[in-house]
Amino acid sequence: MADLPFRVLPRVTANNQHFWRGGEHGRLQFLRCVPCRTWIHPPSPVCPSCYRKELEVAAVSGLATVLTYTLNHQPWVPAPDHPYAIAIVELDEQPGLRLMTNIANCSADRVAIGMRVRVVFEAREDVWIPLFEPQAPEGRAQRGEAERSPSGGA
Ligand SMILES: [Zn+2]
Numbered sequence: 001m002a003d004l005p006f007r008v009l010p011r012v013t014a015n016n017q018h019f020w021r022g023g024e025h026g027r028l029q030f031l032r033c034v035p036c037r038t039w040i041h042p043p044s045p046v047c048p049s050c051y052r053k054e055l056e057v058a059a060v061s062g063l064a065t066v067l068t069y070t071l072n073h074q075p076w077v078p079a080p081d082h083p084y085a086i087a088i089v090e091l092d093e094q095p096g097l098r099l100m101t102n103i104a105n106c107s108a109d110r111v112a113i114g115m116r117v118r119v120v121f122e123a124r125e126d127v128w129i130p131l132f133e134p135q136a137p138e139g140r141a142q143r144g145e146a147e148r149s150p151s152g153g154a
Contacts, residue, residue: 006077015043018057023121023128027059039094062119064089071108085111089132105133
């Protein structure tokens with residue numbers, strides 16, 4: 001793990017530790033409103049949908065779609081992985097349940113809007129940062145290999 005890029009780590013509090021530490025057990029967790037089942041992110045003491053305060057911590061599937069992204073080419077800090085994708089992904093569980101994240105295990109030129117991704121966690125000190133990787137294995141797009149067109153002919 002020596003080549004991990006520099007990251008500013010979040011400050012973990014009682015209100016957000018379900019999110020930053022759920023990855024220790026492979027879970028991407030959010031607050032969820034018990035009465036109306038709305039997923040809530042970022043954490044809030046009140047449901048933004050029904051304004052009630054009866055919230056629980058629950059895990060999502062970790063499956064998501066890339067809504068938009070940008071490629072960072074600027075080496076703000078010394079790191080081996082430029083360019084890298086900064087993306088906004090939307091979780092399958094609910095329209096609007098979105099995270100700003102990085103796309104991992106994927107070359108930057110392969111990242112695309114609409115790409116299906118799933119969560120993976122990067123452990124750093126006492127937090128597990130949710131990143132997303134492609135659901136489809138790399139190298140699937142290889143079938144365009146120039147089929148030789150029959151030249152000449154009768
Ligand atoms: Zn609610």
